[in-house]
Amino acid sequence: MRRLVEDRARHLGFCALRITRPDRVPHLPERLSSWLASGAHGTMEWMEERADQRAQPTTLWPGVRSILVLAMSYRPEQDPLGLLALRGQGAIAAYAQRRDYHEVLKGKLKELGGYLSAKADARVKVFCDTAPVMEKALAEAAGLGWQGKHTVLISREAGNWLLLGAIYTSAEFTPDAPGTDRCGSCRACLDICPTDALPEPYRLDARRCISYLTIEHQGPIPAPLRSAMGNRVFGCDDCLAVCPWNKFARQAAETRLAARDDLAAPDLRLLASLDDAGFRAFFAGTPVKRTGRDRFLRNVLIAIGNSGEPDLAASARVHLADVSPLVRGMAVWACGRLLRAEDLRDLHRRFGEAETDRHVREEWQMALGRGIDSGRAGEWSPSAPHHDTGADT
Structure with missing residues (x-):
């Protein structure tokens, strides 16, 4: 059954599929609770809502037995760091230069979920940033990669350029081994952050993160942080682009995720x-x-x-x-x-x-x-x- 699902996933454009179980992330409730208690999520109140469901998959859906985590590559066609020198042009995060990944991934996840449901006679629920699901933690537990010191998932095969989705299912699958942290002594992602939003390894203060400030934050951006934004008008790829593991990243196979030329440096x-x-x-x-x-x-x-x-x-x-x-x-x-x-x-x-x-x-x-x-x-x-x-x- 797994081989059939993997073959269909590759056909749909996913570059990786790994499987975990809902009890394979026992540390998540404590880590999420600590992060929220520190206020590092800024004005993202939705992170606090249904936090119990984020921290424990069986709270979101008691019927889940296995979790399929899937990834799709969006490796940028050019170095995002090179855009920062173009002072009269705007730098847009690589993922946002493309069609909205929610639309692309959600449809493909539904198709794969329907295939799994029919073949295994099992129930499924599909998620892609539309429910309280901690995709990165689940992806690490499934062995798809590991959460780097910048808290983003890193893959040995795809680097940092991954879009994630999850399929919860009542079907029983043998889980994969969890990912292994391979960051070593490297701290490139910490050192490059223009606003010091990574005060220590594996901890993000969203209130200082340019991606949060330019996308999620609704009010005026704090004056002391504006100069550090440079020409970034939507998101920030610095900590992703500097990671040495990107040398293994393959070009995106999904043509609908190709970047628009007019958004490369408008x-x-x-x-x-x-x-x-x-x-x-x-x-x-x-x-x-x-x-x-x-x-x-x-x-x-x-x-x-x-x-x-x-x-x-x-x-x-x-x-x-x-x-x-x-x-x-x-x-x-x-x-x-x-x-x-x-x-x-x-x-x-x-x-x-x-x-x-x-x-x-x-x-x-x-x-x-x-x-x-x-x-x-x-x-x-x-x-x-x-x-x-x-x-x-």
Whole structure:
């Protein structure tokens, strides 16, 4: 039976399939509880919801006897680190330059699950980031790879570039041996992180992670972290791209996961010009669309402010009157980084003096170099949540 399922999985484009059982992750409840208690998940409250089901598969579905963990490669066509030198262009995480993997994987998992159900006369449940399932921990328990010091799954055959899905089934399968940690003394992923989001091996502080900040975080990005974002407008591949195990990664076999050429390094002027309809059209079918125009434009304006190119200030200036305070605030920050003081003061007279949003007023004060009372936007610590404005989701 297993050979039949593996053959079908390869036919569907999966590069690996391993099997574990729900009792093979006994450490997960303690690790998850400790991480959540530290607050390192930031504003991802959904991580706390149904935490018992994340930590114990049988709580999510008492009928599960075996868990099939599957992987699909999305190895990037170019080095993601090379994009960071393109100051006038945006760097989008490699996985997001493609069709939304939820759509691609979910359909293939359902097809494979249906095949397994028919052949084994068993019940199945399919998951791909749509339920409280800890795919990386299960993948390690199944022997698909190991969670590296950056907490991402690493495979000896595919490196860091893996998309994961899981099939819970009532069928009984012999489990595979768990993965073995092969990071050794290497700490490349820890050292390259631009915001120190990996304070120690195997521990991620999402509140400092650029992927979390640019995708999950809804409000203004803490001022002390903006410069370190560089031109990253959606996600961050640094800790993945630097891993030595990537030399073994094979090119993605699934053609629907091929990267779009226009998302490899899009011009910041173009990205800043997108209204809501334009944003939805440009990013249709990709993971970027789910973030929403306001949060994405927040990221783009930070990249413009980090560009060091005064010619890009015009692309920020047009958003000083944007309907979204999240966008207006980051437009102020970008202009403050690129314009001369007298030009900024003129813009403040035109746009800032009538501003009603507290966050945007604080951005103006910081940009103009005036003192701000306690609680100012420039002060931030991981233990204190930053002010949110309720951006589009």
